[in-house]
Amino acid sequence: MVTTIGGPRVLLRQLRETMAEPLASQARLDKIVGLIAENMRADVCSFYVLRDDGALELFATKGLKAESVHMTTLRLGEGLVGLIASEAEPLSLDDAPSHPGFAYRPETGEDKYNSFLGVPVLRAGQTLGVLVVQNAERRHYGEDETEAMLTTATILAEMVATSDFDNLIKPGSDIDLRRPRMFNGVSFTDGIALGTVVLHDPRVVVVNFIAEDTDAEKLRLDNALASMRVSIDAMLDHGDMQPSSDHREILETYRMFANDRGWVNRLTEAIENGLSAEAAVERVQNDTRARMLRQTDPYIRDRLHDLDDLANRLLRVLTNTNQQGQRELPDNAILVARNMGPAELLEYDRKKLRGLVLEEGGSTAHVAIVARSLGLVAVGQADSIVSMCETGDDIIIDGSAGQVHLRPTPDVEQTYIDKVRISAKRRAHYAALKDKPSVTKDGVDITLLHNSGLVADLPMLDDTGAAGVGLFRTELQFMIASKLPRLQEQVDLYAEAMEIAGDRPIVFRLLDIGGDKVVPYLRSMAEENPAMGYRSIRLGLDRPGLLRTQVRALLLAARGRQLKILVPMVTETFEFRQTKLVVFKEMERLRRAGEPVPSRLELGAMVEVPSLLFELDQIMPEADFVSIGSNDLVQFLTAADRANPRVSKNYDPIGLPRLRAIRLVVDAARRHNKPVTMCGELAGRPMEALALMAIGMTRLSMGPASIGPIKEMVLNLDLKPIQDSVAAALTVGADGVAIRELLTEWVEKQNLPMG
Incomplete structure (x- = not known):
């Protein structure tokens, strides 16, 4: 094996000096490939960059014909260079022309070169290009030389990602890293x-790539790993960490990876080749991410998230940077995250936040509900978007289609600008309906109400013409606060909400925290299945001081007015x-203290636990209303976790079994002459709302944006024949017609507008 002149550390020092020189971009790149060729004792060194059209363009060479630069191109998968780019794996050959993938380009004059070593140039696991060395004599490039080339490619990746590189790109094209x-x-x-994109968990920016002292860098790595x-x-040994919780499993995976000798050895080897500790972490994670992204096994791809998180943790320790909390947002900010809780979303400036994109999450997860409450456009399950975007990138969310356009082309952007204009016209059309009574063509009165949780939402009652607030989520105030809201703070919030609502009714749901609604100052034990655990009224009854304070605040806020209180998750x-x-x-207590009490108090029960379906005739006499x-x-x-997309989408919420269960509540409320309101997400979707009206539900509470489309459908609806048709379908067994198909036929027959 031919050895290198000075090894990768000498080369990296030379590259750093070259990067600091006042050279034009092409001259700098030409000098870099020359230095690599000299260091590797190679006759040729070439650098290909992956363009946004999928072509690999020769950007610089030492040894091939100079006129081939910016002229020679290969498609992904074409030739040895295209093969390396598509598979993101190094390739070493001592007789390259005999390889079946070899593609000769006569303009380069490379026919006389036999030995070949090519490595992918990666950033965040994405291929940016390919770095190649060649020799006329047949030789074998060993592991040390491959490692040296991969280390050098890490530096080149950062150069490609900078704006200094832009003037080398032909007009009308761009590098693949920035393609739409x-x-x-x-x-x-x-x-x-x-x-514009704002990353919720921004990647640590590595500034120093080249090690001054490799022993010192290895010591920094060892200390960071130990920390x-x-x-x-410490997190695993914490007293409130249950043995079989999901959180514990994730941390156990982190611990396994953090102690993996193979991973640590790769980091150490990268430092020995001249990289700083931070650059070594980025280099190794780039290689790992590139390989794992090309796996089809979902388990392996899931582990990629764990490795990404672990690498980011290690980078934060090395750079002594904490994960950022609330930050200053640009106007029209679009938040992009792998996943997040509702409390984290509420920390951001709602005046500047326009949308939310998550890699995970389901449409009924609480963060999605809060996004709706905030009036954000939101999409989930946008696979791998976090690794493919940078803060500041242009982005468009199409909430209706569930699509996200990252770095959109001007044509796409103009299309959506036109759609926004059309949407504004549609909103104006809905606004014209706000004062019309919500009554079907055959005379059925349908009460349309808002779901809310923030005082900022309530002025929209005037915009939509809603009859009131069917659900005010009081927990959002607790999730925003850094400490438990005091009695007077709660009184002020509820009183302000009532003032804005005016004569319109507003239903306050008691505190519903737990599950994924985390309140940091109320410590509780971790649970394996928090959605069915210590939450909602269970927590309130177990912590009577918390419940009494909130009830007292609501009673005081009423100031002699009517008050409606809803008790959640009654089992x-x-x-x-x-x-x-x-x-x-x-x-x-308030009467004895001489304080004013509500002129009328109504207490309602929320039906959301199936066991209550078998106590409807017991709960109805106790409650003034049900939701x-x-x-x-x-x-x-x-038995399908609503935050788990693998199972939550398997069951139609208006399928026969679910609709029969909801009808049980409607029928019981009718028998006992009690108002019943649908407060879930079903009420705000036209087809689902139609199903609810078809089984006799006449009170629907939804997000403000849904009022207009639902009212327009109601005004054009002849309900009685649909009720008869659905009633007949519900009496048939499991082989009966699907409710959604049946309703679709009625929508077409009556030509109903569906938003």
Whole structure:
């Protein structure tokens, strides 16, 4: 094996000096390939860059014909260079022309070169180009030389990603790293948002790539690894970490990777080749990401997220940077994240935030519900978008189609600008309907209400003409706050909400936290299945001080007006009676203190736990009204986690079994002459709302943006024949017609507008 002159560390120092010289971009690149050829004792060194049209263009060479630069191109998968780019793997050959993938380009004059070593140039696991060395004599490039080339490619990747490189690109084209991309995801909310990317968890920017002292860098790596392992062990040993929780499994995976000798050895080897500790982490993770992205096994691809997170943790330790919390947002910010909780979303400046894109999450997850409450356009399950975008990239979210356009072309951008204009006209059309009574053509009065949780939402009551607020989520105030809101803070919020609502009714749901609604200052044990755990009214009854304070705040805020309180997640009638006792005791306490009490108090029960379906005749006499929380009810009925897209999409929420369950509540409410309202996400979707009206539901509470489309459908609807048709379908067994298909036929027959 022919050895290199000075090894990779000498080359990296030379590259750093070259990068600092006042050279034009092409001259700098030409000098770099010359230095690599000299260091590798190669006759040829060439650098190919992957363009946005899928072609690999020769950008610089030492040894091939100079006139072939910017003229020679290969397609992905074409020739040895195209093969390396498509597979993101190094390739070493001592007789390149005999390889079946060899593609000769006569303008380069490379026919006389036999030995070949090519490595991919990677950034965030994406192929940016290919770096090649060649020799006329037959020789074998060993592992050390391959490693040296990969190390050099790490530096080249950063150069390609900088703006200094732009003037080498032909007009009308760009590098593949910045090409437009489109992601098909799952719609969380309708609407269109144009803006710029803000990464929720921004990647650590590596500034120093080249090691001054490799021994010192290895010591820094060892110390950072030790610190990270200690922090992971501390989290695992924490008293509230349950043995079989998902969180524990993730941390166990982190610990396994953090102690993997193969991973640590690769990091150490990269440092020995001249990279800083931070650059070594980025280099190794680039290689790992590139390989794992090309795997079809979903388990392996899932582990990629774990490795990404672990690498980012290690980079933060090395650079002594903490994960950023709330940041200053640009106008029209589009937040992009792998996943996030509702409390994290609420930390951002809502005046500047236009949309949300997640790699994970389901349309009924609480973060999606909060996004709707904030009026954000949101899409989930946009696979791998975090690694493919940078803060500041242009982005468009098409909520209706569940699509995300990253770095859109001018044509695509103009198309969506036109759609926004059309959408504005549609909103004006809906606004013209706001004062019309919501009554079907055959005279059925349908009450349309808002779901809300922020005082900022409530002025939209005037814009939509809604009859009131069917669900005010009081927990959002708790999730935004850094500490438990005091009594007066709660009183002020509820009083302001009532003032804005005016004469229109507003239903306050008691605190519903737990599950994925994390409140950091209320510590609780980790749970294997938090959606069915210590949450909602269970938590309130177990912590009576918390419940009493909120009830007292609501009673004081009413200031003699009417007050409606909704008790969430009632599992059996006994829980509702216990909650009523707390409310009545607080009422009596205020009377004795001479404080004004509500002129009329109504207490409602939320039906979202299936066991309550078998106590409807017991709960109805106790409650003044009932509301249905379809999100939880459907997930519990189907045993399908609503935040898990693999199972949540398998069951139609208006399928026969679910619709029969909801009809049980409607029929019981009718027998007991109690109002019943649908407060879940079903109420805001036209086809699902039609199904609810078909089984007798006449009170629907939804996001403000859904009021217009639902009202337009109601005004054009002849309901009675659809009710008869659905009633007949529900009496048939499992082989009966699908409700969605049946309703689709009626929509076409009556020519109903469906938003």
